[in-house]
Amino acid sequence: MSRQLRIAIIGHRFMGRAHSNGWLQAAKFFDLPAQPVLALACGRDADATRAFADNWGWEETTGDWREAVARDDIDIVDIASPTHLHRDMAVAAAAAGKHLFCEKPFALDAAQAAEMLAAAKAAGVVGYLNHNYRRCPAVRLAKQLVDSGELGRIYHWRGSYQQDWLADPETPMRWQLKQEFAGGGPHIDLGSHGIDLARYLVGEVAAVTCTQANFVKERPLPGGGGGEVTVDDASIMSLEFESGALGSLEVTRYATGRKNRNAFEIYGSEGAVCFDLERMNELQFFSKCDPATQQGFRTVLATDPGHDYAGRWWPPGHIIGYEHPFAHAAADFIDAVCDGPPITPDFADGLACMQVLDAANRSAREGRRVEVG
Amino acid sequence: MSRQLRIAIIGHRFMGRAHSNGWLQAAKFFDLPAQPVLALACGRDADATRAFADNWGWEETTGDWREAVARDDIDIVDIASPTHLHRDMAVAAAAAGKHLFCEKPFALDAAQAAEMLAAAKAAGVVGYLNHNYRRCPAVRLAKQLVDSGELGRIYHWRGSYQQDWLADPETPMRWQLKQEFAGGGPHIDLGSHGIDLARYLVGEVAAVTCTQANFVKERPLPGGGGGEVTVDDASIMSLEFESGALGSLEVTRYATGRKNRNAFEIYGSEGAVCFDLERMNELQFFSKCDPATQQGFRTVLATDPGHDYAGRWWPPGHIIGYEHPFAHAAADFIDAVCDGPPITPDFADGLACMQVLDAANRSAREGRRVEVG
């Protein structure tokens, strides 16, 4: 592994940590064609960025992301910043010929997404969009069951992503509740995960109908007074897939008791699968191939060597956690950069996902069904 | 218990059996103010009706429902026939002064429902609509938690009623797949249960947006050839409640592996509950009153003496089955006829429920949000 890939990361909070850990763990648990080097950490708060770099082993820090993405000694730009910055960073980094590891949500809207895709294409770089849940072993098993035909013709996708951190009206205002920074509420933050999984597992969405709610219109500001919430609080979509399958997706930050429940059910003519991120090592699988009196949803613990990625970690029955799919993504990304198989979801997926979400927003505003694209 | 209430039942199939059992078990497990007498069974197939009557102890049989509902020696008419006959039967029986125990779905549409309600009102009779799931002890517990404020302000209703008996495209045609007999597919058959529970637990629906699908357009006829399916196969609704709560409801007969999964989740600012009919003795309850590190969904087994109806049956931990809520309804109905507390859902609920379903049908047809009523 003499080849090295030098990474610049932008962002040092939750996603900065998760990405840093992903790069490091990928190097330890996977056989990589190149060594990821944590070269440069970029953040506006110099002290925090320094502490972050020290903790994770980033060699240098900088406060200027434009300089960072342009440096000659950088191969990969890891965008772990708030959503409203993604477009400029991705476009600049692509222009500088850097491979792109971009956190979700991809962009504020489909127009930005299209710019990002165009930039990556023009530069011929790898553009990866980090919808990390595609790389849970249990989700990969679902994908295999769909693709192999074991579920038969797909009739239904039923997705939800439920959190509860806004259920208390006194929870204070933060940047995620402002349209200009976040691009939307759970519709985009959680909905992008849901649409990505729906597209990954069932296919393209032809039309969407959406209803949104805003339960709490003003929230306390840290310094006193109230700030207006300018994003949705919850969003319910019905999805008409090109295949004829019917889907639903419900996302919210007001589902008391659900901390991080990214769940889906897929029903086909021959079988069904269900997934819940809070039990992310498990896939529920129902098969009509089983004898009639023995049919039932089986709980597959996706920790066997035969499950994607699982053999890299621990013996069967020893579960992995939230951060492991980041390492899977890091490993696959490095493979892709080193001329291995292309990695998805890519920037084209990012555009397609944003187009569905944009159409859904339009549907909610106008109270009517909207065709995608 | 010297007073007797003489019942005429119309219908002798699935619901005929479930109702007969309900009347008989109510008399054995409840202290009733009057004795239900299984007086008259009415059906078009004389032999089958006779066998049904013999099995359950109905004193007489007849093939003429109009005569049945008019007889002087009948106090209660139990309508357990296909949906398209409900209106005429209910109107005639009400006109004859009979109390009405009517199976769901209430009617083919809201117009019929309005006629039925008017007839019952004019006659001053008890009109009960048998949405039996309201009387599961676990559902009653959910109702108490909502009404007591223990869930706080309700944000979300997430309902589904999933079956799978049509997932195989070769399953033959039957009357439930014809609009003129059934009034619709799962939208009305299962959706009426879902809307009834939503209204019971969360309140009135102000607007609805609906998407429907028809996956299999033709099904084999028993005698050969194919028959056209004229009802929906699946329906997804988003519900805007008058209270500001946001709801969803998904009904289908194509959810492979789900036999009879009538499920709901309710999320409020202070707690949440979840129910699944396939585990109908259980209610999942989450309370923010629990200490922070001890919060979680608890599985309440609703078999304790303090749970509604439960003390009538067996000791704690000894579960009841599908048919028991019919006995609960029979007992409450007899109470209501004997000047006890009014019983719900009543015919006004039936109209309200049909109005939501009608509005949703319109929404699906026109591809737009529709206000109810």
Add this chain to the structure above:
Amino acid sequence: MSRQLRIAIIGHRFMGRAHSNGWLQAAKFFDLPAQPVLALACGRDADATRAFADNWGWEETTGDWREAVARDDIDIVDIASPTHLHRDMAVAAAAAGKHLFCEKPFALDAAQAAEMLAAAKAAGVVGYLNHNYRRCPAVRLAKQLVDSGELGRIYHWRGSYQQDWLADPETPMRWQLKQEFAGGGPHIDLGSHGIDLARYLVGEVAAVTCTQANFVKERPLPGGGGGEVTVDDASIMSLEFESGALGSLEVTRYATGRKNRNAFEIYGSEGAVCFDLERMNELQFFSKCDPATQQGFRTVLATDPGHDYAGRWWPPGHIIGYEHPFAHAAADFIDAVCDGPPITPDFADGLACMQVLDAANRSAREGRRVEVG
């Protein structure tokens, strides 16, 4: 169904109700070769016996069980009385040529059980011991999976029967806590169920090792003061089956939160099953025949027409409750009396079960492993 079988029941409390309901429901939901007639109810409290008879339709009552079991117009004696009376009743009824439907626990000890078996054999009557849980459809499915070899060689039985009604030390004294009336605590009351299921599903027990506990030695008497508890409060057994399988069984009335959890796990070389009475319609089944990455415990909802007894009740997904296996037993018993297939568990099973429990009691007393029989 012109033939009639006239029943005398002894006991009118919990089991009197459950048996009465069983006879009546069997007649309505099964095609029986003879009609069970609720002829005679027998109890010491005349008023309570009268009320019981009125409620359930028993034609006559009596306070004298010896007269009852001797009457010429009685075909079946249903013993639903406390354990300490079973032996005398069964022996007398057998001597009078009556078929015997006997509630569990079978007897106070193996010596009584042997007398009962001898009496039934000598009289040539049907002797049924009501271990009702054998007739849950899910338990029958477990039996089929074992017998068909789908579980392979059985290694492990892991059983438990947990209740919690004594977890509070202030719960008052009652007859079940006195050795002379009950023959023991949960060791016999719940343990007899566990041993019956273990023998049914895995086979004969060759040796047993047992540890028992008595957590609360004195309990309040209704009239004041305290009464000594003379039975065990909990019992843990390890079972060495003749087949070489290893078993465990744990029974208690002190498992806070467990209302009626009669659970078992069976592990074989090819698969495994798990059952829990609190979810009695479900069987968990794991099969090594599934592809490696698709293996998992599947939840089979035993409500399909192919499941034993299930087709008699409701459509798939409509669950049954605690009392239904009593109806299954009543139906099978009537078949057996009418020269249908023999019914088990029979009195020989009752003796075998008591021999294991007696050996376990000896093991607990003497602190050593004891061979059975």
Add this chain to the structure above:
Amino acid sequence: MSRQLRIAIIGHRFMGRAHSNGWLQAAKFFDLPAQPVLALACGRDADATRAFADNWGWEETTGDWREAVARDDIDIVDIASPTHLHRDMAVAAAAAGKHLFCEKPFALDAAQAAEMLAAAKAAGVVGYLNHNYRRCPAVRLAKQLVDSGELGRIYHWRGSYQQDWLADPETPMRWQLKQEFAGGGPHIDLGSHGIDLARYLVGEVAAVTCTQANFVKERPLPGGGGGEVTVDDASIMSLEFESGALGSLEVTRYATGRKNRNAFEIYGSEGAVCFDLERMNELQFFSKCDPATQQGFRTVLATDPGHDYAGRWWPPGHIIGYEHPFAHAAADFIDAVCDGPPITPDFADGLACMQVLDAANRSAREGRRVEVG
């Protein structure tokens, strides 16, 4: 964090990886009073040891553990070797004044354990025994509920540790099946975990009764022919705690379908908890403080900031995996070495645990109850 603690690890397989990862992750996710330095990796296979060291960043390698534990530049010896080597390594390392991080099972028997404890005591070093499951956040929550009295008087411990990797009789022989290397089968390998948890959560064991089985006596050797299995295949213990509580523990490698199910149930007069390692982020908790009709086992997802260790990782609802408790142990160990709170389980716990397991082995051999110690 200028202070450094230099570690020598012995062993480079499964536990070598898990420990290496634990040290590294502790340094990244915890605020440590000293920096762990991966100084020296020791193993008999030079190439494998070199590759292991390269992967994890161990500075040097050696093939001689005696030299390793004696080096002046080493502060901590991490024993991750097979059981039969633990005693000599620990005694030598303690004599050299090294702090000891020792993998379980502690030793081949209590006699070895006593030597190890004496050596650590004499040297005044920190001796930690890595029963890692004590440091699952959910297990810590169980501990808090016991210690706070929220479960009341403890009546029952019901433990099991079930795996299935030997359920197939054709699985080949390996060193874990030889008494001289492993000290026993699942009795010691899994049983040591179970006894450690039982002692941690319920207290000391006064007496034990044990039954063991050996299902497959010979297994194929890699080179052909068969090798004799000289350890137990399964072990069932009943535990009499000093407190009067009654316990059971069942361990096996033949529980088909259970990959790594380390589970326990604790029942007290006021509440109960249940844990299953395959869902290691969850604790089931039942409280009698809940209103009567609202009681049930609640599933607490132990990922909130208030749960021990959880706040170090990710936001609520983002689960951790098998390896995280190793990092918790590494962090606590470093604290202890730096004069922070003492760490348990320590070598005294190791001795106590082995005494119970030895007594149980004697019980199984002699077919009688054995008092511990």
